[in-house]
Each structure stands twice: as C-alpha cells, then as structure tokens.
Amino acid sequence: MRPVRVCGIGVCAPGLPDWASARQVLAGDSPFAPGRTPGRAVDALPPTERRRINETSRLACLAAGDALAALPPGAAMTLPSVFASSDGDGVVLAQVLNALAQRDVAVSPTAFHNSVYNAPAGYWSIATRASAPSTTVCADSASFAVALLEGYVQLQANGGSVLVVAVDAPYPEPLRDLGASVAAFSCALVLECPEQPAAGPWLGRWTTCSASGPAPDVDGIASAFAGNSAAAALPLLRALARRDGMQVALPYVDGTWLELEVSP
C-alpha cells in the first residue's frame, strides 16, 4: 500500500475560519479564540443555489474550497470526492420534522432536497461543475476516519487525487440530543498518489487497531468541538500544522482506531 501525499488542507469552523489561521493555532503559534462561525457565502455557486444552500453544505463547500486554494483553477472539475457527516443537517431536519408534525403536511421542496445526506456533495459539484465520482459516507463518530480510508483506498485503486471533506454541526433545540456536536466544524484534505518523488507531508502505515486512544487535548481545541465527527480530524490537522513526524489515531468504528503515520 503506497503512502499518500497531502497537497491541500481546508478548515471552516468558529475560531478557525480557514487553514492559514487554523495552522497557526494548531501549531501553537497563536491562541485559540472561539468565535462566530464564518459567515461567508460560497461564491462559486449560481445565485439560486447560493440562496438555497443549507448550513452544513455551506461549511463543507468553504472547507473544500480552502483545501483547493493552492491547486490550479478548475482542478475541482475532475477531482473525485468523498464527503462525510455523522448527523447531517439538524436545522434542515428540524424544518422537515416540524412540517411532518402538522395536521396538513407540507414539506418545503428546498428543505427536502437540502435534507438529503449528499446535499454538500451536490452543492460542491454544482459550484465546481465537478463531473468526477463523488460519494458520501457516514459512520457516526467514525465518519471522518471512514471517509479518509475511502479516499485512501480510491487512491490505491485509481491513483490520481481525491478530495475528502467532513462536516458536522449542532442540532437545534429541542432536537439537540439527537446530534452529537457542540459546535460546527468542517475540514477538507486533498490527497494524491504522485507518480514522481514529491515533497510531503505524507500519510503512511495505515492500520486499524483496538489498542490506541484519543490524543490529549493539550490546547482545549478538541473540547471546543466535542462530539463533532469532523473535528475528530484535529489530531491529524495538528500533526500537519506542526510538520513533525508522528503517529495519529483517529476514532474508527466500535471502539477501534485508524492509525496512520504523518511524515513531513
């Protein structure tokens, strides 16, 4: 199994509006200050979709766009993608549930198509005119690791590059307990299997095991995004920000862990 190279990183979360700032925070060069969720629009969407887009799709598209910032324009069109979420969009779910609870049921068409689990992938493909394959996976708290592993396997099978995007956000009251997140978080990675020798960082030595455990929350950032399946990427993002070689464990299914080695 070949190691894969990280050639783009994106983040969109309250206090971590993009990778450039998240990298400084995660490297310990600037303090973490929880702030508002970034409010910017997905500029690449046509006006109708920009108006209709739901929050988790917006955050996912922003993180994905951030990860592609350093790549050539148009790269997204042919880039396969893997999207992940544990809980989907709780705000849209609440809209649909409330409509379904009325005597005369009338669901909003926009709420329904935004409630579809692959809505972030759909909006992303519209924004970028992406025609390459895209999948959307879920595995509860293991959603990020499952998506990352799918991206890795796609590279082993097909070579080339792949975009991996994860997003989750809190459910609104009174549904809060049905979701797991205390704060919104989205992140994205572009991974590739380069044909030629290339500079890192690299992700290698992928294994699943039951003996690992969560990384210590040294700076309180992980607890600020507790329960968010996309924020389970934080140990990996921290290793990438610090650019030092280390072993990272990501929560996988049923108490197991996906371990991989980050090398600079």
Added chain:
Amino acid sequence: MKPRPLVVVAATLTNACGVGWNPVRATLHRGETALRPFDLEWAPPLTTWIGRVAGLESTSMPDGFASIDSRSNRLAHLCLEQDGFRAAVADAVERHGRGRVGLFIGTTTSGVLSTELAWRGSPGACADATARPPPVIARDVHNMHATTRFIRRRLDLGGPVQTISTACSSSAKAFAAAARFIAAGLCDAAVVGGVESLALSTLFGFKALDLVSPSASRPLATDRDGISIGEGAGFALLEGGGEGPVRLLGCGESSDGWHMSTPHPEGVGAARAMRAALAAAGIGAADVDYVNLHGTASRANDAAEDRAVTAVLGTHTPVSSTKGCTGHTLGAAGITEALISVLALADQWIPGTVNCDVVDPTLEADVVLESRAQPMAVAMSNSFGFGGSNCTLVFGVSP
C-alpha cells in the same frame, strides 16, 4: 490496478414483491405490480401508491437488539434471515476471519422514521414511537449509520465498514466501494446491500417536489406521472475467486454537477457512469444484453436516462424498469435492481416493465414491456440519485 471480478456468492432480497429471493422472483416472473394504494395507518394521508413490505409491524428484533427497534432495523433483520444469508456470511467469516469481511450499506433514511413518528407523537410502526425514547437510544436509532451498525453486529463482522448515503444511487455505490476495498487488500470478502424503510420525510418530500404519482407508477409510459415510493432491503456477499455463476464485472460512477434534484436533461452524467462501468468491465457496448434502468417513472428522469442509454448503447439493447413492480426503494434501489439483474442472468430472462401500457414514443431505447426468456451473458443496472450522483453496475454470467 485491474481488480479481478468479484463473485456473487450469496444474495437475498426483500421488498413489496415478497420476503426472500423466491417470493420476489415469483412476483417478478408473474409480471405483477406489488404496489398498493397508500395504506400506512401510522402516517398522515397521502394520495399515492406505495411498495410496502408486509408484516414489518409484527416483526420483532432479535434478542439483544430490542433497544434499537426501528422499521429500518426490522426490515434489515427480516431480510438477513432469508435465503440462508446469515449462514453464508458466517461461512465467509469462518474462512477469512471476521476482520477480513467488509460491510458496505446504502440507505437514505436509516432509522429516521422513528424520529419522525416520535415528533408527530403519533402511534406508529414501532412500539416505542408514542413517547420520545431516551436520547441515547434515540441517537442510536436515528443516526444514518444506525442500521449499518445493527447489521455489522448481527453478522459479527469486524472488517471495514461504510454507510453510503448518496440518495438513490446509495446501494449501487456499495458495490463500487466494496470492489475497491477488496482490490486494495483491505478485506477478502464483503457484504454489500441497502436498507430503506418507508419514511414520512421521503413520502412527503418527494410529494413536495411534485415527483410522486397519485396512482401506481408507470415507468417509461407515455402517461407516466411520477414515482411510487417503496421500501426494501437486499444483501449480497461478494468474494474474489468465490463460487457462483454471476460475477460483478465492473462499476462506473460520475457526478452531474448540474442541479440538486433534476438530472442533466441530456443524461450526460449518466452516460459517463455507464461508459466508466463498461471500461472497468473491459467490455464494449455491444456486449451488453440487457439494461435494468433506473426508470423511476418521473417524466424528466426517464427521458434523460433514455438519452444516456441510447448515446452509450444505441437503440437495440433491451431495457426495462422494474420499479412498477417493486416501487422506487430509494437507498435500496441499487441493491434491489442489481440483484434483479443477477436474477435476469441466472434465469436467462428479461423482466418486463410492469404498469407501462404504451411506451413514451419519444423514448428511443428498446423497452421490454412483457417479460421474456432471453439468452444473455451481461446485464447492466443503472442507479441515479439526487445531487447528480450516478452509478452503473455490470454483471456477467459464465456461459
């Protein structure tokens, strides 16, 4: 890397046509619709027809799983018990080890019906739906991964796992993911499948988009007026080098990048998925003997798919849609129609397009109305979903 073809070692299918392979097969061979007027006593009224699995209301969860009772998990359980499927998986686990058998399940709703019914406060299909269950249990039922987790525990699998939720292509893409994981050496065998129970959000959501037929859906018909939503589950055990007459030859996937809920009118993305599947299988358009269409009976979908099919295969390949029989099982449509394609190959028989009396004259593909015997070596199954998610599977049978 060209993965070797995977063998369909075991399979089971449950939907409105019947519980288990032989009842479903018998209904399909008779060419009858299994759709019926909307009669969900636990739901608000809706003028349409549905594909309902009989007996789910009285199905119990197996011992140890009562706390995660949901219509979706009951449907998964009912399906897993048919056709010796659990025993076949246990045999694969015995041969390969539980960590070497993967699980790839497509669904669009998992257990969300339980949340919907709890929210409505109405008595429902599940015993606990009248009261909001404790949050911990509710999350365990509500999460999109809930039914996959149940299946994984029920089958005692320890290999790689994914819940795939790409709307109506979900469980077709389960085959593609499983093929990749086996090719990459992360597992030796995989259970692929889909589970979709009837849910209020899909019934009333598709209604909101004006995509639901007020009667029984009539795929490809000149007077087609929308889909009939059905529920269903299906599973297949895939192994590289396993024993069985039917093999998965190739998978093709693509995105439309066009619209959230409308396919590209020329079927450009669909055609790309079909071509990718042919390339992956290493065969040409002329090798395809039958196409089980996505064929939802929505006006736009059937027209776009016809453009795609005729662009890739020409106008002489026999095609049909079986959704007039089963209903559109959404997240389970991929596995349902993949296995109907497997059935077609096994029986050397093309299922007809039930409910279609007069084929839309603007469609150019060779639509098979009445089922018929036909020698065939290769069958193709199309699945296309919201958000422009396309997946085509190609199966072959040893002559």
